[in-house]
Amino acid sequence: MKYAALLTNNADDVAEWEKMSPEEAAAARADEIPKWEALFGELGPTGALGAGYELDSPTTAKTVRVRDGETIVTDGPFADTKEQIGGVMELNCEDLDQAIAIAARIPVAFKASVS
Amino acid sequence: MWESLSPEEREAALEQYGVFAEEAQQAGVLGGGEELDASSNATTVRVRDDDTLVTDGPFAELKEALGGYFVLECDSIDDACGWAAKIPAATYGAIEVRPVYVDEGAQS
Numbered sequence: 001m002k003y004a005a006l007l008t009n010n011a012d013d014v015a016e017w018e019k020m021s022p023e024e025a026a027a028a029r030a031d032e033i034p035k036w037e038a039l040f041g042e043l044g045p046t047g048a049l050g051a052g053y054e055l056d057s058p059t060t061a062k063t064v065r066v067r068d069g070e071t072i073v074t075d076g077p078f079a080d081t082k083e084q085i086g087g088v089m090e091l092n093c094e095d096l097d098q099a100i101a102i103a104a105r106i107p108v109a110f111k112a113s114v115s
Numbered sequence: 116m117w118e119s120l121s122p123e124e125r126e127a128a129l130e131q132y133g134v135f136a137e138e139a140q141q142a143g144v145l146g147g148g149e150e151l152d153a154s155s156n157a158t159t160v161r162v163r164d165d166d167t168l169v170t171d172g173p174f175a176e177l178k179e180a181l182g183g184y185f186v187l188e189c190d191s192i193d194d195a196c197g198w199a200a201k202i203p204a205a206t207y208g209a210i211e212v213r214p215v216y217v218d219e220g221a222q223s
Contacts, residue, residue, distance in 0.1 A: 002149075003143075004149055008174050012174050043200040045207065051147055051186075053215045055132065055213045058213070060192075061211050061213040062192055062212045063166060063209050063212070063213070064199040064205050064211075064212060065208075065209045066200050066205040067206070069199040071196075071205075073196050078210075078211040079175070080179045081174075081177065082175070085181070096158060100160055100169055104160050104167040107159055109162045
């Protein structure tokens with residue numbers, strides 16, 4: 001079974017990142033990378049890991065709606081939520097329980113959620 | 116929103132998705148994508164103080180629930196918005212367009 005893990009970040013954390021200088025942001029990111037590399041290193045050989053995408057900050061989002069043939073583009077994400085999607089990981093798992101076990105090990109699960 | 120469409124409307128939308136995918140593919144824009152099962156089938160996982168909390172349902176209850184995603188290779192976000200407007204869900208829901216993060220210093 002194929003599952004899509006939707007990775008979220010807390011809006012408060014996103015707001016903090018937005019305030020950081022590029023140097024601070026790069027350092028904060030560097031701190032996080034070993035956790036992700038450890039997970040990918042472990043999942044890679046199991047074949048459970050499909051395609052994945054990390055999204056740029058919600059502030060870079062544009063939302064497109066078409067109504068009565070007219071295209072309406074607004075700045076920002078489609079919904080203002082406490083947890084915002086930050087990435088997608090495709091998981092190839094035997095069942096939902098295995099997908100949940102993997103999701104619980106994705107670093108963002110500790111601060112926000114994996115859906 | 117999908118749930119409120121009649122069988123005929125769903126069939127028409129699916130046909131339009133086929134048209135969109137073919138057009139995007141031929142233009143060399145389509146990089147991937149997945150359709151998601153209904154958000155009522157979602158499970159949300161959070162880990163707090165080493166406890167894994169598993170809840171039924173999506174991470175947020177929204178008027179517009181996430182139904183799928185496309186990966187589009189475009190020169191600019193405006194180009195991507197142009198393609199997004201051709202996705203059938205744009206006519207009854209919304210398409211959020213966001214750059215995929217590129218770490219300019221990374222090798223991966």
